[in-house]
Amino acid sequence: MSFEAITEAVKELEEQKVLNLVKAKLNNGEDPIKVLDALRLGMAEIGKDSGDTIFLTDLIMAGEIFNEAMEILMPKLVSGSTKNLGKVVIGTVEGDIHNIGKDITINFLKAEGFDVIDLGVDVPPQKFVDAIKEHNPAVVGMSGLLTLSIEPMKKAVEAIGAANLRNNVKVIIGGERTDEEVCKYVGADAWVNDAIDGVKIIKKWVGGA
Amino acid sequence: MDNAEELIKSKVERLENAAAVKEPDRVPIGIATTYFPAKYAGVSYKDMWYDNSKYIEVGTKFARDFNWDAVSLHRSFESVPLGLALAGTDADLAIGAAVSSVLGGGASHDILGDVYSSNPGRELGDNIESQWTIKKLVMKDDEYDLLIEKPFDFLMGTVIPRAYKNLANMNSPTAVAALLKMGQEIAKFPAFLMDFVGKMKKEAWIPWYYALAPNPLDFIGAFFRDFDTLSLDLYRMPEKVKKACETLAPVLAAVGKLTGGISRDVTGSRRVFCPIWYNTYLSPEKFKEFHFPYIKQIVNELIEAGFTPLMSFQGRSDHLLEQLKELPEGKVIMWFDKTDLVKAREIMGDKYCLAGGIPSSLLISGTPDKVREHTKKLIDNLKSGGGLIVSTEFNGMGDAKIENVRALTETVMDYGKY
Numbered sequence: 111m112s113f114e115a116i117t118e119a120v121k122e123l124e125e126q127k128v129l130n131l132v133k134a135k136l137n138n139g140e141d142p143i144k145v146l147d148a149l150r151l152g153m154a155e156i157g158k159d160s161g162d163t164i165f166l167t168d169l170i171m172a173g174e175i176f177n178e179a180m181e182i183l184m185p186k187l188v189s190g191s192t193k194n195l196g197k198v199v200i201g202t203v204e205g206d207i208h209n210i211g212k213d214i215t216i217n218f219l220k221a222e223g224f225d226v227i228d229l230g231v232d233v234p235p236q237k238f239v240d241a242i243k244e245h246n247p248a249v250v251g252m253s254g255l256l257t258l259s260i261e262p263m264k265k266a267v268e269a270i271g272a273a274n275l276r277n278n279v280k281v282i283i284g285g286e287r288t289d290e291e292v293c294k295y296v297g298a299d300a301w302v303n304d305a306i307d308g309v310k311i312i313k314k315w316v317g318g319a
Numbered sequence: 320m321d322n323a324e325e326l327i328k329s330k331v332e333r334l335e336n337a338a339a340v341k342e343p344d345r346v347p348i349g350i351a352t353t354y355f356p357a358k359y360a361g362v363s364y365k366d367m368w369y370d371n372s373k374y375i376e377v378g379t380k381f382a383r384d385f386n387w388d389a390v391s392l393h394r395s396f397e398s399v400p401l402g403l404a405l406a407g408t409d410a411d412l413a414i415g416a417a418v419s420s421v422l423g424g425g426a427s428h429d430i431l432g433d434v435y436s437s438n439p440g441r442e443l444g445d446n447i448e449s450q451w452t453i454k455k456l457v458m459k460d461d462e463y464d465l466l467i468e469k470p471f472d473f474l475m476g477t478v479i480p481r482a483y484k485n486l487a488n489m490n491s492p493t494a495v496a497a498l499l500k501m502g503q504e505i506a507k508f509p510a511f512l513m514d515f516v517g518k519m520k521k522e523a524w525i526p527w528y529y530a531l532a533p534n535p536l537d538f539i540g541a542f543f544r545d546f547d548t549l550s551l552d553l554y555r556m557p558e559k560v561k562k563a564c565e566t567l568a569p570v571l572a573a574v575g576k577l578t579g580g581i582s583r584d585v586t587g588s589r590r591v592f593c594p595i596w597y598n599t600y601l602s603p604e605k606f607k608e609f610h611f612p613y614i615k616q617i618v619n620e621l622i623e624a625g626f627t628p629l630m631s632f633q634g635r636s637d638h639l640l641e642q643l644k645e646l647p648e649g650k651v652i653m654w655f656d657k658t659d660l661v662k663a664r665e666i667m668g669d670k671y672c673l674a675g676g677i678p679s680s681l682l683i684s685g686t687p688d689k690v691r692e693h694t695k696k697l698i699d700n701l702k703s704g705g706g707l708i709v710s711t712e713f714n715g716m717g718d719a720k721i722e723n724v725r726a727l728t729e730t731v732m733d734y735g736k737y
Contacts, residue, residue: 123554125554125555163602163638165599165600165601165602165605166550166599166600167550167553167597167600167601167602167605168602170546170547170550170551171550171551171553171554174551205443205444205447205448206450207437207450207452208450208452209452210546210547256448256450256715257679257680257683257712257715257716257717257718258447258448258717258718260680260683260684260718261718286599286634286657287679287680287712287715288680289678289680291678291680291681291684291685292680292683292684294684295680295683295684303635
């Protein structure tokens with residue numbers, strides 16, 4: 111039984127198979143780091159066969175599988191033994207209470223080895239500023255499902271600028287209604303409609319890909 | 320407006336021609352927007368939601384000043400499950416209960432204490448848009464069979480007490496009081512409806528839609544499970560999801576026909592709003608398996624009964640265009656949010672009426688010149704042969720700049736002539 115089987119099962123979103131394989135590996139006394147790497151590789155390969163077109167319902171299933179596998183794996187992992195690509199502060203902007211896009215992104219960021227600070231939903235600009243001061247992240251992610259999120263995104267970016275922190279972080283905005291126009295208007299460095307694209311951009315920024 | 324009746328007639332004709340893919344006299348403009356008209360009239364979102372006289376004030380001012388071919392200013396959907404639970408018992412009462420939130424405003428949210436909605440002036444600030452997220456699962460993992468076997472018992476016995484905090488215990492004074500108050504609201508509704516429609520008609524108003532036919536998968540995701548859990552259900556219990564959709568499809572088609580009849584009689588519009596939501600998030604395979612068969616079933620029933628399904632494909636549907644060609648040509652309006660209309664026309668051919676083309680982001684962050692340029696290009700690309708209605712993303716222009724909306728309107732009125 112190879113580690114590739116785990117990667118393949120994650121890629122195919124076969125929940126029970128992944129969990130059984132992970133348990134079997136650990137019971138055999140295999141290195142949990144290798145199991146984790148196999149899981150991460152599977153997460154990174156989801157959608158590759160279909161030309162990188164991945165749909166949210168599939169991503170939700172993938173995130174669920176990864177989290178369930180991590181629950182099994184976590185007690186076996188010694189802290190500090192896994193790779194760390196850096197810190198990302200992320201939140202859904204003020205006035206918007208939708209969490210799905212943000213949570214999916216967090217799952218995939220974690221799967222890539224980022225340390226994620228989740229500010230939750232309805233996050234006021236000052237909370238982004240405070241989190242940057244406290245955690246010194248490389249990247250700030252702002253999520254918003256609705257057009258009503260555009261103005262709050264702009265305000266949050268402005269608040270980061272007013273606190274003289276704008277040059278310390280890259281800002282990426284994500285959500286259904288974002289596009290190039292919105293990105294410029296808000297003053298962000300990048301925009302995405304898709305969590306996986308977001309993770310790719312963030313990886314590029316921190317030199318992880 | 321002096322010639323309101325004639326204007327209404329010409330608008331109905333323009334929209335019906337466009338829907339049937341015949342060239343009307345001008346490209347029509349039809350939009351659903353709740354918040355922009357409130358902002359334009361200087362009324363808070365809270366008042367738009369809770370104050371019916373302000374709602375009428377907003378609607379009439381907007382209809383008068385912009386004179387679009389069709390506009391809808393719907394509010395919310397909190398009471399829809401209560402209406403549906405009554406559908407097998409008393410159709411009129413069911414409709415009354417359902418539309419008391421859709422058209423009647425936020426009162427039912429306050430009365431019922433639903434787990435769905437966060438409203439302006441209540442859970443949210445006075446000028447924040449209402450948002451829909453299920454805060455507590457209404458249907459558990461192992462309850463699909465109950466829904467499939469006895470849908471109305473399940474709705475009344477299980478869904479209602481969980482969906483509405485104030486109906487949690489039907490034997491309690493709280494629940495009886497809530498139901499009596501709902502009764503009072505429903506009783507007030509016909510007078511409000513006639514008042515609203517009467518005053519709006521004087522402004523030559525036609526609704527973009529005034530009738531509703533939800534589809535089963537979205538309905539389950541919006542009212543029973545929630546987005547995440549239903550997404551997982553598609554993997555973990557696909558057969559149960561499909562059975563539940565089969566159970567709900569005829570009921571929801573009946574809702575469409577019933578509300579469609581009211582709309583036709585009261586407003587003259589035969590369009591029935593068919594909101595489609597999961598499409599963006601489903602692979603073409605999953606759309607084909609879980610979503611589209613039931614949508615087609617409902618749409619075909621509506622067409623047979625003489626209605627025009629206004630299919631609101633929310634988000635993006637670029638990956639589904641090949642499949643959408645299975646819908647009958649010239650009988651439905653395909654209203655797209657972010658889907659590229661030119662690509663849609665290319666793939667689907669020129670026998671479908673397409674609505675959309677104006678991104679919310681353009682109206683919010685663009686300039687009047689950019690809006691004019693974009694709108695002209697849209698009309699140039701798609702006007703030929705009829706079958707184009709200019710629209711925006713579903714209820715997505717709350718923060719639009721007034722000068723941009725004016726530029727959009729003027730461009731359609733002038734440049735859209737055939």
